[in-house]
Amino acid sequence: MERYAFNFLQSTADLSISAQEYLWSIFGIKTSSAAVKNLVHYQPEFESQIFTFCGTQIAMNSLARRIAGLSGAAAVAMAGFSAHRVLMDPTIDERRKKAVDNANKHHFLHTLAILFSPYARFPLLTVSLFASGILMFCGSCYAYGIWNDDKIRAISPLGGLMFILGWLSFVL
Structure with a gap:
């Protein structure tokens, strides 16, 4: 699921990274894109509060x-x-x-x-x-x-x- 979840977004790097960062920060969804793996993600302080x-x-x-x-x-x-x-x-x-x-x-x-x-x-x-x-x-x-x-x-x-x-x- 992680591997194929956002292939449709990976055609343009900027859109792919920003959409994947957004989904990761809000929903905790991680993808296996190489661009995203090498990127240091911003993890908001309120993330744990949202999930809790x-x-x-x-x-x-x-x-x-x-x-x-x-x-x-x-x-x-x-x-x-x-x-x-x-x-x-x-x-x-x-x-x-x-x-x-x-x-x-x-x-x-x-x-x-x-x-x-x-x-x-x-x-x-x-x-x-x-x-x-x-x-x-x-x-x-x-x-x-x-x-x-x-x-x-x-x-x-x-x-x-x-x-x-x-x-x-x-x-x-």
């Missing part, structure tokens, strides 16, 4: 997309389960039904927030805050609505705090 940033950005996009996919699937599953099991059950009081409905709305909203978290300055922090908020806030509301467990509701404010901190992490 791009690598982190790509990895965080992938991680956030996977977590958002799992969270979205769980939100849809919980919406279906609560619609058929909790909201249609006449023995469950309105307070528990509202808790499950509220949890599902927040679950969907913050799943989208996880999807956009790679745009934050500290994406891993943002994903972690939103994911922990979903687990603590939505999980405790789901548990209260489904099993009528009052004790677990004590975690809800902590999950809400995680949501707030997750949104504030976009400001950093």
Whole structure:
């Protein structure tokens, strides 16, 4: 690949060297051209920062997309389960039904927030805050609505705090 990658650029030396230098400095692509091998390349100081940033950005996009996919699937599953099991059950009081409905709305909203978290300055922090908020806030509301467990509701404010901190992490 390296040997034949830029043969079409090697017809004119100036164009070949400048294009190959550009591709090498930006993308790290090296060619086997004799003119380029003998040339001392300028390596910008920010090159490692670009690759570190791009690598982190790509990895965080992938991680956030996977977590958002799992969270979205769980939100849809919980919406279906609560619609058929909790909201249609006449023995469950309105307070528990509202808790499950509220949890599902927040679950969907913050799943989208996880999807956009790679745009934050500290994406891993943002994903972690939103994911922990979903687990603590939505999980405790789901548990209260489904099993009528009052004790677990004590975690809800902590999950809400995680949501707030997750949104504030976009400001950093």
